[in-house]
Amino acid sequence: MGMRVTLEQSDSAAKSCVAVLNERFSGSGINSTVEHHSNAFKMPFVRIHVTPQHWLAVAKFMKYDISVNYCSMVTGTHFPDGPAERGWEVAYHMMRMPVSNVKPNTNTKHVAEKLSGNDIPLEFEVLIALEQGDTPTVPSIQSIWVGADWNEKETWDLVGINFEGHENMHRVLNPHDSPEQFHPLQKQHKLRYHGHNEMYDDPQGFGRKPADEGRNK
Amino acid sequence: MAQMWITMGPQHPMTHGLWTLRVKVDGETIVDTDAELGYIHRGVEKICEDRDFTQITPYCDRLCYVSAMTWANSYIYAAEDLLEAEVPERAEFIRLISAELQRLASHLMWLGAFGPDIGSLTLMTWCMRDREMFLDLLQELGGSRMHYNYPRIGGVKRDIPVGFATRMIAKIKLFEKRIEEYEMLLDESTIWLVRLQGVGYTKAEDMVEAGVSGPNVRAAGVNYDVRWAHPYSVYDQVDWEPAVEKPTSVKGADCYDRYRVRMEEMRQSSKMILDAIEKIPGGKNTNYSAGDEMIMTKAPTRAPEGATGFSNYECTRGASQFYIKGGGEGRGKNPYRLSIRSPMFITIPYVAKTMIGYKIADIPAIMGSFDPCIGETDR
Numbered sequence: 001m002g003m004r005v006t007l008e009q010s011d012s013a014a015k016s017c018v019a020v021l022n023e024r025f026s027g028s029g030i031n032s033t034v035e036h037h038s039n040a041f042k043m044p045f046v047r048i049h050v051t052p053q054h055w056l057a058v059a060k061f062m063k064y065d066i067s068v069n070y071c072s073m074v075t076g077t078h079f080p081d082g083p084a085e086r087g088w089e090v091a092y093h094m095m096r097m098p099v100s101n102v103k104p105n106t107n108t109k110h111v112a113e114k115l116s117g118n119d120i121p122l123e124f125e126v127l128i129a130l131e132q133g134d135t136p137t138v139p140s141i142q143s144i145w146v147g148a149d150w151n152e153k154e155t156w157d158l159v160g161i162n163f164e165g166h167e168n169m170h171r172v173l174n175p176h177d178s179p180e181q182f183h184p185l186q187k188q189h190k191l192r193y194h195g196h197n198e199m200y201d202d203p204q205g206f207g208r209k210p211a212d213e214g215r216n217k
Numbered sequence: 218m219a220q221m222w223i224t225m226g227p228q229h230p231m232t233h234g235l236w237t238l239r240v241k242v243d244g245e246t247i248v249d250t251d252a253e254l255g256y257i258h259r260g261v262e263k264i265c266e267d268r269d270f271t272q273i274t275p276y277c278d279r280l281c282y283v284s285a286m287t288w289a290n291s292y293i294y295a296a297e298d299l300l301e302a303e304v305p306e307r308a309e310f311i312r313l314i315s316a317e318l319q320r321l322a323s324h325l326m327w328l329g330a331f332g333p334d335i336g337s338l339t340l341m342t343w344c345m346r347d348r349e350m351f352l353d354l355l356q357e358l359g360g361s362r363m364h365y366n367y368p369r370i371g372g373v374k375r376d377i378p379v380g381f382a383t384r385m386i387a388k389i390k391l392f393e394k395r396i397e398e399y400e401m402l403l404d405e406s407t408i409w410l411v412r413l414q415g416v417g418y419t420k421a422e423d424m425v426e427a428g429v430s431g432p433n434v435r436a437a438g439v440n441y442d443v444r445w446a447h448p449y450s451v452y453d454q455v456d457w458e459p460a461v462e463k464p465t466s467v468k469g470a471d472c473y474d475r476y477r478v479r480m481e482e483m484r485q486s487s488k489m490i491l492d493a494i495e496k497i498p499g500g501k502n503t504n505y506s507a508g509d510e511m512i513m514t515k516a517p518t519r520a521p522e523g524a525t526g527f528s529n530y531e532c533t534r535g536a537s538q539f540y541i542k543g544g545g546e547g548r549g550k551n552p553y554r555l556s557i558r559s560p561m562f563i564t565i566p567y568v569a570k571t572m573i574g575y576k577i578a579d580i581p582a583i584m585g586s587f588d589p590c591i592g593e594t595d596r
Contacts (some may be wrong), residue, residue: 073540098441101438103467107464
């Protein structure tokens, strides 16, 4: 039969992680909570709000003390209409996986229900809010998780978040000769202008009005 | 000897898509590599900001041209997390079956493309022949051979057709024998073994550290699988166990292990499908009309400001993840930001670095064994 990590296991793992995080980083503006997904299994995850100046310390603690070994995803979001202290947000999704090297000709067959302690797979969401401005900057965690390297490249390329200390930063999805400061997922680049539905109504652009229409020449 | 850079791709058979691998060679030996991606970047994440939640599904189908169903499902679970939709159990079983059928088709496409890389052109024709069976089954569900647009937020588009179960069981039973044929063809072929064994070693911990997941990590001897570790759907109710290999060296899994783990995974998927179709609530030969409460629950269409949805899904190449922020323009009808995590985007640069030290002739074997797909990589 198929197996799965139970809700009690995950809940206890998430609670103990939140307890150590809150104890270690109490009073420094870092706030971690246990949240639950809303779909069928209501699985818990740990949500951590961090400030950019504390991020490296928290990341090291996560990696070496609660064995979060997998940096799976970095998402930047632009909030041009947001409050002054939250113009940008960087969300990191990390996983804890019970994976270790095996001896030759052997393998590890985990039984989900019997996992305990730091072996229980768990999901972490780290949120960093950045102030409004043209140069959102967070420290790079490339040196802590190798997997963060290309995720950070992508986030800089598409959203324009600067990762301080990242080595070998370059365009990955946009052309290498894209103009500087061009990051297409920033909100000033719009998909529709003047309410004109270009993609559906007028793919060739024949219906577009010339820029000087109505002007006396 | 002088060192020089060689550019392989974007039009090289090794790439399985469009990307460039630049290799620095010293004689025959690779001393440095560099991956260049982005040739088919379509800006899906930006397009999705202007579409409502149902309209996004076909875009997610088109993320990967060999496993559309798993990517659409992956998005749907994130959207359901965001919109707090409930899914009837029958729909979950149908989704499981459709995703596993897609996994079979995708692994066959991989094997079919990997064979010619290694020098076995016969394999391509065999795999395409068998893949056709599963494409026909998926066509019965979604109406199309490639992009199905099948799952919906809160259920599935329509129920399994009458007679689908019988046809599927017959095809899976046939396919289980065909897997043995493949193994007879490949495991007894000296060329296959010489090209794959002892080539492209990767250790489990290194891969996890670098962000590689899925069958590539299971090949290195750990049965970590998103389907049990971050459970979704009804995988705990059907009979299966994660495919896992026993690598023969301290250096980790080689290309041969990665081939073996995918063969085993095809067996497990077949087993899972046969079990799921018997256990499906409402019976395997009933056909509920589209929108019936057995297969579809009405879900909200607007997401409140500040709500987020996340899904972690075992795609055919590793963990695919979606992260959606609600409350965009159109008062929550569209996502404010939709972010896609593609397993291959992280894997390809990692694999490029593991090639250092091997010979040029090993590149197709190493790269092909990781199953690259550029549609999802470039998004």
